[in-house]
Amino acid sequence: MTRRRQPALLLVAVLAVSACSTVPSSGPVERVNPPVQAPLEGGVDVHPVPPQRDASPDAVLAGYLDAMASLEPGFTVARQYLTPAAARRWDPSTGVTVFDGDTRSSLPGSTKAGIQARVVGSLDAQGHYRAETGRILRQDFTMEQVAGQWRISNPPSGLLVSHYTLLHRFTPTPVWFFVPGSSTLVPERVWLARNPAGPAEAVRALLAGPSEWMAPAVDTAVPNGTRLAEPGVTVIDGIATIPLEGRLGSLPDPRRTQLLAQLGWTLRAFPELRGLRVVVDSRQWGTQSHGLSAPVMLEDLPGLPPVPIDANEQPFAVVDGAVGRLDEQGSFSPLGGVLGTRGWGGRAGSLAVSSSSSVIAVVNQEGTQLHSTRLGRDELALRLVAKKVENPVVTSSGTVWASTGGDAASALWRSSDGATRLKRVAIPELSGSTLVAFAVSPEQTRLAVVLRRGQQTSLGLLRIRAGTVDGLRILPLQQGQIRLEEVKDVGWTGAEQLMVLASQGDDSPTSAYLVGSDGSHVEDVGPAGELDLVQLDTRPQDDGAVALLRSAEGQVLRYQSAWRWQSLPGRVSWLAVPS
Template identity: 25%
Template sequence: MGADPRRNGRRGALRVSALLGCGSVLVAGCASMPDSGDIHAVKASPRADSQVRVYAVPPRKGATPDEVVTGFLEAMTSDDANFATARTYLMPETSRNWRPEAGTTVLSAAPDAGQASTGGADSPGLDYPLLGKQIATVDTQHAYQPVTPTDYRQTIHLTQQNGPDGKQWRIDNLPPGLVLGASDFQRNYRSVNKYYFASGRNILVADPVYMRQRLDPVTRMDPVTQSVKALLDGPTNWLKPVVESPFPTGTTLNKGTEALAFDDRNALKVPLNEKASNVDRQQCVKMAAQILFTLKDLTSTRVEQVELQRANGSQLCVLNSGQAEGYAPDHVSGRPVNQYFVDDKHRLALLAGGAKDISEPENVPGPFGNGQLPMSMVGVARDERTAAAVSKDNSRLYVSFITGPSKLGDAVVKSTGKSTGNRLSAPSWDGRGDLWVADRDPERPALWRLEDGAGKPQKVEIIPGLDGARIEALKVSADGVRIALLLTKDRKTTLKIGRVQRPGPKGNPVVSVAELRPAAPQMETVTAVSWAGPSRLVVVGKESGGVQQVRYMQTDGSSSDVSVLPGLNRVKAVAAWDDETRPLVAYSEDDGIVRLPAGANWQTLVKAGSAPVYPG
């Protein structure tokens, strides 16, 4: 996004880009500033670049209304403490009432001030329309909420005030919070996963939010302290119904704590207020695990230990990173995980997960691997002992052991759809061991769940309804509290994330999927999806008028330019593992089964095959 030609030469915020030569640290920056080179004013960074810094400057004496509006919009993108310089563009009372922390409106490009018009009789001064294309909001809980790109139009009002230098134009009315273009938002903020426990279970669930990359202008907290504070504030509203936190209500950082520092052993001490002083060790350990997981991907070095402290400074408990792994959503961390696919003879085959080089596939034991059940799609349980396979005509779903000889039992789900495309979807296993599948029959559509992959299928209600959309495909998260759904309506397939709710008796819960929200709003149509981490998805789709892409998306619907993966043609299926270091696997109609190791390009695994999956 280039600078508005009408603004050339106007004085605004200074945007400085410098190579960071200091060691790898959490807060971007060095101990000294560059002492040479040019500094110049620009409207906005052309891309998200965390090495670009914006230094706001106050309005000059006699600044024109255009300069006041432009300077204020650019000052909003800075890290200035409490946005002090941005406030110099406001009337004193307006400055006192302005709350930048009230939320952020994210536009596709930097906001543009249109032509000014004269205010009415009741509002003398100048009105500037603030224009753009809104793509998201970030609320007071730091939760990112995408919206269908919508025209944004708000008003900034200016009047003149008397001062020692005579009359000066200043802003006396403006939209609430911050208004940022996407590139400035990505430069200033980063996605962070807070972690809470799935209701009634010792499994942690990721709750993605956005934190400032550097010191927060309002609280002056660094990203580590910001993230711990946000964790203590509780889960976001969307996730709150299905998670819980062992932190006692009212727990905060101890009074006066503005920074949390690591020692030379990468251990972090977290002082808490009196609300947490009397928790028992078991509860304290779970609290520490939440902090360890929250900080795991935030720092440049691994967090090895967290020590929680009482308000008086005494130790509550200590937990190291190895002990915390017991609360991970998937308990298979550290062991090889196999990649599975349907071979050219419609049998289930696997590629050894521990092999560094491409290995020869082998068929699994039992009816899924010996040809007894010709299949089209498969889902492998996370323990890799059991699998669920859809028959070649998509009409029946079977469950069988794949670790040794076994007999093919009766179908556990049947569909009577009139064509293969209107029958069963690919199955998916959650981290609880439950099996999920959708019946795509237009006359009898349904989402089914089989507890522990057995017994009578239970129909899952979707609240509110799908409004005529059909479930094309599904993938359930490892923690079992979120589900990704591909929904087809009017010949377009979109991706949405739903919350899996399980109210009712523990042994007989009433399972439903609630509050679907878009997870790839910028894509016109989506072909395939897979979970690729605690809050990340790998998505195959295309934007309006664009070509097919394989890219990473956050479950909150956010992404960045760097998320687009190397090109691959005619992709029909994709699979990823919760451990983000494992290679992606995909099925391309041109190239067969392929994989994408970290830092490499796509490699062909098997020329003839389809429906690749990781366990899950």
Template identity: 25%
Template sequence: MGAERFGRGRRRPLRAGLVLACSGVLLAGCASMPDSGDVRGVQATQGPDSQVRVFPMPPSADASPVEIVQGFLEALTSDDPQFEVARKYLTAEASKDWNPDSSTVVLADGPTTEVDRGGDEGGGDRTYTLTGQKVARVDAQHAYQPVGGRYREAVHLTKVDGPDGQEWRIDLPPDGVVLGDSDFQRIYEPVDKYYFADSSSDGDGQRELVADPVYVRGQIDPLTQTVKSLLAGPTNWLEPVVRSRFPSRTQLKKGTKSLSPDDQNKLKVPLNRKADHVGRAQCMEMAAQLLFTIDDLTPSGVDEVELQRADGSQLCVLSQAQAETIAPHRTVGRPEYQYFLDEKHRLVRMGGIGSGSGSGTASELEPVPGPLGNDDQTLRSAAVSRDEERAAGVSLDGRSLFVAPLTSGGSLGDPVVTSRAKSESDRLSTPSWDGRGDLWVADRDPKDPRLLLLEKGAGEPIEVGTHDLDGGRIEAVRVAADGVRVALLVKEDGKTSLRIGRIERQDGSGERPEVSVVRPRLAAPQMEVTAMSWAGGSRLVVVGRESGGVQQIRYVKCDGLTPSGGVLPGLNGVKEIAASENDQLPLVANSDDGIVRLPVGAAWQTVVEDGTAPVYPG
């Protein structure tokens, strides 16, 4: 339920301004520390669970201008909680004005320092320019967004009076923090905050929880940082389609410095007066948001949370088991089957994954009950509803979309959508079911490209607004379980990219709603993506290649971050891929080796040599 973890990239060798130390809470797991000798830089490769912390060194009295600049940049990559050492490289006035929480600029290889040759070498001021290739920007809400272009910002130094004479200090620092991508992925930890889908997005009377990915400094009390971020509300991109049950301006009680669970794994969270008068039902929903958000942030987890009023009295208590009843979380369910099309182009299913380790075998294959599992209608793609009671299938020629129950007996009926495109490759995409029970499909007809929605998989299709795609053609569509985010493969100028859009629903002029995909954002911006699937609350698995590279299978975050440790074992000729939003279930792919799958911690395994279009429910 927490954010899917990404591996940290290999750190470059430590430089003169940084010192490594083992975390005090796990000192027994670290190498013994010598009690004599000099502090020396070391080379280390840090994994995602590393307890090594990096501390900066303050400036020396005789530091040169370039050493001041480099020392300041090194301090930005350290685990100094309030950047107190980084501020020692600034003048008093600059330290007062500099706000490291305003934004973080992530560069491909870290900033390069260039001296301004036009400055006075012998004078009392000096200017340097920081340059680099921008990868992303993290805003004050801790939200990540890929950006491109060159980074170029001036850093100005001046001489100030110090205890031993004049010293160089920075009086014009860069805005916020600037660092390299490898340092960002080492320092920052991904966290999924959870909010409820807006009431206008309700489909079955049960609001879904929606993951809102943010990044907190992993060694600086991530639990407290995350709770504060949750209380502050959803990020700007997601805010129009979700709601927090915490009253507006709810914060931690003044004076609360740090949160930690007790020895019974119970977390007490004191709130300010804004939450004093909420009812029990609302309080339980607040606590459910909190429990799902902090699920992975402590070594042993949090089993129970207690929300408290400003006077310390109890608002409500909620356990993990109770949270599942208050906010059923579809991403943690276990589907009964995996599905794909066999050599006869029938929809078949494979059991053995719903209750155990996901170790179903080819001997457990069977055609699905109902008309999509017999020979009456051959298929090129299919999708199974999340409750596994219905399936949608696209005919082998790509022209017709059918919906049928997964029960024995009955006839197929008429198609619910028909494409008029002349070429088979320009017709209907693989369909997708959202968590509301609605069915989505793209018609790729060059003369009339459309994204279509069928409420509950039936009725007249609703044409979904896609104006923000600027004319790009949708090649594939996958809707997240929450029903408010959609992953699209969009072809534009001969290149196919992965974009994540926000689904907005509004009351229309009649009984039918108006539905639009709004503000689609690039994910995996460096890749040409050919196949994808949701693989968790804020993560997808994609197949594609970078410019000039070979085909890769890798995880990406829906906000566009490409984790350095997200590359999966290689596989030849992958055409399609499917993942469950429960990350304990195996990936399934259609490759040159047939239908194969990748169980957690194992290698790719062949299920059958002949088969296509693997899917999980959704």
């Protein structure tokens, strides 16, 4: 924020704003929850229709696309639209191409029918989404006569589905891994090709491992080659029994505990479950503490979630160079000590705070120095000096981040303990770009960045692993009628969701948008109006997030729900929601 491999089998096994808004001045504060679109009501099955007799080539193509979108197990009906040889050859499990805005074409008397569409993303065989932009799908389907009926002889590799189908017929499910060397868990969303998906599909996705992009930044206790055995996951009285095959007998107790945690956190996506037991070679498996003598209950799982439990932390702010807090009504109260009285030899320009680690980082108004201290102390230590220090960030563990710019190229800086001088972080992938804003994910394995290259801005993700930050992946901010062109700020509202401050062009107002961390969805959440919004700050929490906006005039808006923002009285020059 500104301041701061069974893979190829998985899809087979699984296959399956408002026009007006208000800015109230009071009322209960609600949380930002992920806007992943609801599945078809009750997980309603969509039954595909077999080919109609004497159907034209374009009708055959339409039926085939609809049959693919139904996600029917085995795709029996979809194969009926293919020639016998093509039906045997076609493998829908190799991946999914996701498109938007398709047009279809055929000529009278032609033996071909075609589809042209804008590709917005793809799923790999494990169900990991990768957003795309700039690619056009052009697919011609050749028809052959089989017993006097038109059938497709050249099906695509994998599935072709619309973005609507992805959001409404696939099931987004988090599977969980560990931060290396830590007890903190990290979720990665997979899109399971069934609605609703069951525990077996989620377990298979976990066993398949993290995505290629995420793998260097996370750890898994699942041994290579581990499989879900028959009869799959069975559930009795809320307890899921998971039979596994693989090299599990020699796994040491610490790794067994981690594997049980990964399975349990993954199964928490299913409200009907309350516990699990793992069976290997027909015997209950686990450790003396977890799983051997009794089921592991989901409310008592080992491992730490990536976001903190709900807490009503008062945000910090800067007013006239002094640091203080904002209460629920937006009233400013200066801190005691030198930061609240401007007695430290400078005036605060920007800041970041971690209440969990009690670290506060302050950049002076001139933007040339970053100091840090512990909350409640008056001794400030100089951590960074540059011509232009920007975007201070303090993570929940106390790590201090900042960026520098000015005449020099943008650079990122970090101090691991909050008490030493910040050191430059080498990120060759950012060469030639200006770092506008950035935000560290709650579990500190990913870095969301807003980059400017020339007149263009973009949103990207980087991996954080040990002393390395790399793996830049750009997230296209385009969906349906939404096309974000000017991005100003970014923050995390959950372990799998971002909020960005952006506009759709020079003449459109700046607004807040919720964005999936995999780029799968973009949603405008307001506020309406012509405010010149310049800063966003967020705090992910167990049941959602706190999100605040600041305008250039110092007005503060607090998120309540989509298109409902509470306006707080008073004016501030900077906001900081504690991490």
